Amino acid sequence: MTMHSGRGFAAINYPIGMNLGGDPSQALVHSNPDGKFMVTLSSIDLGQGMKSVTRQIAAEALGIPVEDVYVDTADSDTGPHCMGSFASRGTHRVGNAVIAAATEARGVMLDAAAEELEVNPEDLETDGRGNIHVKGAPSRSITSAEACGAAQFKQGKTVSGRGIFLIPTSDVNPETGEMTPVSCFAHAALVVDIEVDDETGEVLVKDMQSAYEVGRALNPKLVEQQLIGGAWMGMSHALYETTEPHYPERDNGPVDFNEYLMPGPGNVVPHHISVLERPAPDAPFGGKGPGEMCANPVLPAMANAVYNAVGVRVDELPITPEKILRGIKANGGARPQGRPGQH
Amino acid sequence: MSKVPVQLTLNGSDRSVFVDPGQNLLDVLRRSLGDLTPKYGCGQGTCGCCTVMIDGETRLSCLTLAESVDGCSVETVAGIGEGAQLHELQTAFMEHFAAQCGFCTTGMLMSAKHLLDNNPSPTRDDVVEAISGNICRCTGYEPIINAILDVAARRGSGRHTS
Numbered sequence: 001m002t003m004h005s006g007r008g009f010a011a012i013n014y015p016i017g018m019n020l021g022g023d024p025s026q027a028l029v030h031s032n033p034d035g036k037f038m039v040t041l042s043s044i045d046l047g048q049g050m051k052s053v054t055r056q057i058a059a060e061a062l063g064i065p066v067e068d069v070y071v072d073t074a075d076s077d078t079g080p081h082c083m084g085s086f087a088s089r090g091t092h093r094v095g096n097a098v099i100a101a102a103t104e105a106r107g108v109m110l111d112a113a114a115e116e117l118e119v120n121p122e123d124l125e126t127d128g129r130g131n132i133h134v135k136g137a138p139s140r141s142i143t144s145a146e147a148c149g150a151a152q153f154k155q156g157k158t159v160s161g162r163g164i165f166l167i168p169t170s171d172v173n174p175e176t177g178e179m180t181p182v183s184c185f186a187h188a189a190l191v192v193d194i195e196v197d198d199e200t201g202e203v204l205v206k207d208m209q210s211a212y213e214v215g216r217a218l219n220p221k222l223v224e225q226q227l228i229g230g231a232w233m234g235m236s237h238a239l240y241e242t243t244e245p246h247y248p249e250r251d252n253g254p255v256d257f258n259e260y261l262m263p264g265p266g267n268v269v270p271h272h273i274s275v276l277e278r279p280a281p282d283a284p285f286g287g288k289g290p291g292e293m294c295a296n297p298v299l300p301a302m303a304n305a306v307y308n309a310v311g312v313r314v315d316e317l318p319i320t321p322e323k324i325l326r327g328i329k330a331n332g333g334a335r336p337q338g339r340p341g342q343h
Numbered sequence: 344m345s346k347v348p349v350q351l352t353l354n355g356s357d358r359s360v361f362v363d364p365g366q367n368l369l370d371v372l373r374r375s376l377g378d379l380t381p382k383y384g385c386g387q388g389t390c391g392c393c394t395v396m397i398d399g400e401t402r403l404s405c406l407t408l409a410e411s412v413d414g415c416s417v418e419t420v421a422g423i424g425e426g427a428q429l430h431e432l433q434t435a436f437m438e439h440f441a442a443q444c445g446f447c448t449t450g451m452l453m454s455a456k457h458l459l460d461n462n463p464s465p466t467r468d469d470v471v472e473a474i475s476g477n478i479c480r481c482t483g484y485e486p487i488i489n490a491i492l493d494v495a496a497r498r499g500s501g502r503h504t505s
Binding site for chain 2: 047221222226232265266
């Protein structure tokens with residue numbers, strides 16, 4: 001038995017959103033008389049932090065403290081339509097819709113404040129701490145709560161806004177197949193170090209080093225948690241998980257957690273992540289969001305690492321010990337590929 | 344079939360309930376006693392989402408016959424904090440972003456609490472062993488392990504300074 005070390009690398013571009021007859025999301029924003037704002041969506045937070053990020057985005061666009069914003073989502077009875085939480089589109093599409101709705105609501109709030117202060121609404125600004133004041137004259141001030149209260153109890157205005165963000169469908173050019181399915185791309189590069197046992201075919205993942213470019217990281221801790229968890233799932237996808245071990249046949253497929261192979265807490269791999277921020281011009285405050293890209297670079301990097309370690313090119317996922325051993329046998333033994341500069 | 348009376352202590356409160364013969368504890372906790380913190384994941388004892396403590400030991404409530412806890416003390420996440428005051432494990436899970444979808448979290452917390460109740464200064468391997476029966480599909484486990492180790496470290500340093 002020999003353990004062969006291998007290193008694999010992959011770099012990917014990953015699209016934000018998709019092209020299926022148009023890609024819209026909507027948001028509604030309204031204030032209560034106490035100056036607290038409600039953002040109403042039907043977008044689903046699967047755990048990555050959609051509610052936190054839309055709350056931050058709304059607070060920033062309204063110019064009020066994040067504590068004064070509530071997000072009510074995941075119910076299509078009460079929230080406007082959202083295409084869904086998939087295709088890495090949540091932060092980008094929903095965030096843009098929230099900005100549109102919050103901007104409209106902010107306009108009404110400033111109109112109401114202007115009427116109370118007897119000034120022009122264009123002369124007003126918010127301080128992000130719950131105050132609206134005349135530019136250059138902070139003493140001419142009213143709280144956002146007072147402005148929203150006056151709008152609803154004196155002036156007869158609803159402090160509300162509607163927002164939709166739509167990427168229209170992109171027709172496919174029948175000659176070339178060309179289309180523009182997405183609005184922007186996120187990027188990632190990942191290096192994985194492994195050891196492959198040439199007797200059992202087992203892969204031991206030693207270390208992962210990655211760089212993810214996600215636009216602006218609107219909530220850095222949420223970005224980090226999503227990258228850690230997503231890359232771990234990518235490792236699992238690369239080496240363990242499948243519902244069709246003899247794809248496309250369903251034979252011998254797992255039917256429960258007893259048979260579905262996946263790594264546990266003992267298989268955690270050290271993962272060193274660098275987050276690169278290049279704010280995207282069409283994204284909400286530049287944030288594209290990590291999305292599915294968290295997991296994706298791990299798979300090709302792992303396949304390359306296995307090839308580097310034992311010279312077996314596995315082109316079907318997951319890269320199981322059985323496939324590696326069959327490859328080693330077909331090659332007449334392990335063929336470590338070494339690394340440039342290595343002898 | 345006639346119902347069976349069961350008396351238990353749930354998070355310190357005496358509760359009486361009639362259960363069906365063969366009914367599992369998870370079902371009774373959620374449907375009859377209104378404690379929705381233990382989750383129904385797989386129903387066959389492999390995911391750990393339904394983990395509770397019975398007389399101080401972690402048990403999978405989906406595999407526990409409700410009749411068998413007559414006279415027992417059952418603890419769930421609903422009872423680990425003090426009123427509105429979160430348990431330090433809950434706080435650490437928040438600080439370490441150890442939950443994403445949250446479905447595994449209540450089971451994880453019970454396994455973690457059991458560990459720390461019995462082993463105040465666990466190693467990383469002890470933590471891994473303690474949560475190895477709880478499946479998490481979002482976090483990659485690392486933040487959960489770190490949160491539990493953090494609570495142990497804070498308790499340890501608290502003892503040293505006091």
